[in-house]
Amino acid sequence: QLQLVESGGGLVQPGGSLRLSCAASGFTLNYYVMGWFRQAPGKEREGVSSISSNGDRTNYADSVKGRFTIYRDNAKKTVYLQMNNLKPEDTAVYYCARRLYTGGYPLLDYAEYAYWGQGTQVTVSS
Numbered sequence: 566q567l568q569l570v571e572s573g574g575g576l577v578q579p580g581g582s583l584r585l586s587c588a589a590s591g592f593t594l595n596y597y598v599m600g601w602f603r604q605a606p607g608k609e610r611e612g613v614s615s616i617s618s619n620g621d622r623t624n625y626a627d628s629v630k631g632r633f634t635i636y637r638d639n640a641k642k643t644v645y646l647q648m649n650n651l652k653p654e655d656t657a658v659y660y661c662a663r664r665l666y667t668g669g670y671p672l673l674d675y676a677e678y679a680y681w682g683q684g685t686q687v688t689v690s691s
Contacts, residue, residue: 567592569662571685573585576688602659654689
């Protein structure tokens with residue numbers, strides 16, 4: 566069965582780093598665009614970063630450019646989000662998602678993604 570499981574969240578001080586992992590199973594990972602989204606209380610879900618099926622193209626929200634890096638290891642069936650220089654504004658539940666259709670440009674629109682993990686909490690605070 567298709568499953569996406571996020572891990573790596575936690576509590577970190579401003580300026581710190583975390584690496585999130587998304588373990589994928591039940592499908593061929595290298596066929597699909599994958600994305601990371603986040604949602605803070607009272608706010609809409611927003612696209613953070615996405616990556617093409619073979620990793621040659623990436624996309625980032627303006628708020629995280631220069632700080633976050635998305636990458637994937639299809640052999641390990643895992644997608645990562647390296648988060649550096651974290652800010653309190655990054656506090657949210659982070660979700661891994663898979664697009665419904667194979668291939669394509671790595672979009673940041675949540676409506677383009679069909680399958681979601683359970684989320685992992687990231688809290689940036691002193």
